[in-house]
Amino acid sequence: MSKKILVLGATGNVGNHLVKTLIAKGETVKAASRSGKAVNGAEGVAFDLADPSSFAHAFDGIDRAYIMLPGGSVAVKDLLLPVVEAAIARKVKIVFQSVLGVDADDSIPYRQIEILIEKSGVPYVILRPNWFSDNFHTFWKAGIGHGQIALPAVNGKSSFIDARDIADSAAAALTSSQFDGRAFNLTGPEALGYADAATILSGAIGRPVTYSAISDDAFIGILTGAGVPADYAGFLASIFHPVREGWTASVTQDVETLTGKAARSLATYASDYAAALKA
Ligand SMILES: NC(=O)c1ccc[n+]([C@@H]2O[C@H](COP(=O)([O-])OP(=O)(O)OC[C@H]3O[C@@H](n4cnc5c(N)ncnc54)[C@H](OP(=O)(O)O)[C@@H]3O)[C@@H](O)[C@H]2O)c1
Incomplete structure (x- = not known):
């Protein structure tokens, strides 16, 4: 079985820390960004959410993926649907970086992506961070x-919430199956x-x-x-x-539940x- 983790936004606020943490845990990581730069010792892969022709190479050899939308994006569904569908089609476990509070209303675009993942049949964990x-x-x-x-x-x-705690929570969700099928409100x-x-x-x-x-x-x-x-x-x-x-x-203990450490x-x-x- 393939054992690589694809990290989207790998040069960004959360992704950079996440790649570092996963490498320290001994995981093999493909660090995805449009630039395709190597990150913290992980192989870089050129990947554009807006260009599905970049997906096949990025998903090659992957069994788990950290899926997130970069800051500055307003077209939430347009950008996330293709990559989420690509992960589901390949039966890749998805750890999805969502946003605190989107579960208040099923019409919110982020919540619609969460629902698609929840119903997909692939293993998943949803992380909903508060303001960074x-x-x-x-x-x-x-x-x-x-x-x-x-x-x-x-x-x-x-x-x-500190982006390092989001990354540590994501690393726990990606490297264990004990949190699968759950959503966590990270504060x-x-x-x-x-x-x-x-x-x-x-x-x-x-x-x-x-x-x-x-x-x-x-x-x-x-x-x-x-x-x-x-x-x-x-x-x-x-x-x-x-x-x-x-x-x-609101303040939750979800970071500690996932990482074993207080936020x-x-x-x-x-x-x-x-x-x-x-x-
Ligand atoms: N900031 C907050 O307070 C807050 C709170 C809750 C939730 N959130 C959510 O968290 C997300 C942002 O997380 P973040 O700050 O870690 O992200 P970020 O740092 O803004 O993400 C930047 C990363 O994404 C890559 N990227 C940019 N455009 C891309 C594209 N079209 N295709 C593929 N990769 C692309 C960048 O590399 P390249 O430029 O080389 O592609 C870089 O690696 C947002 O969805 C936001 O809604 C934020």
Whole structure:
């Protein structure tokens, strides 16, 4: 039986850590991205979600796959359906990176992909992460540089999760069958507002950072002014509605269930990424 794991988004936030963890566990990994770069000692494979002709080579020799959609994508079903169907046709076990809360409504595109996987007959695990801590050194980094994180979150709290914990959870799901057929809501250990987060980040980088609650329109204006496409800026604004409603404040033990370790706090994230946050 083939014993290779295909990791999508292998040069990205979660994928990079996941490849490293799987290699450390002795697994053989094909690291997929459009660039096809080798990642952390894993063979790189050129793969494009939007180009099914790239799938056959990527799936060659694979028995398990980590399937995710890169950030910046709004065409959820258009991009995910072909690769999920390709994995199912090859009877590959799927560990799917979904999004916290999508199980609230079966009409949500991410939930429709989950349902397809649940009904497929292939072994699967669904991971639904909350907002990433890592957004602070990626999406919100420019604001931190100016000393102010401006978001349409009002006072809503989120149990931010470190991408390393998503990767460790994914590695556990990919290397064991004990979690098959289940979905896990991945959160950090505590719910924090963006003002709390600003205080923690400020302490880690040794510079003042404050939080300013702004309107959706102001947020979209800032993003599009920084070159973010209007449709993705609108999408990002829309996903702060659940934050304002308090739906992203729940805390679960699912990271610990999967990995045997408690999820990392935002303070740990901020300390470990202080150089990137300051740069
Ligand atoms: N950020 C959050 O707070 C959050 C919270 C919950 C869920 N999520 C979900 O998590 C996902 C993002 O995870 P992430 O941050 O780990 O991803 P990411 O870092 O944005 O993913 C980038 C990776 O995907 C590859 N990639 C980009 N376009 C591709 C394409 N067309 N075909 C194949 N590979 C492609 C990139 O390499 P190349 O450019 O070389 O192709 C890179 O390896 C999103 O679906 C988001 O909805 C995010």
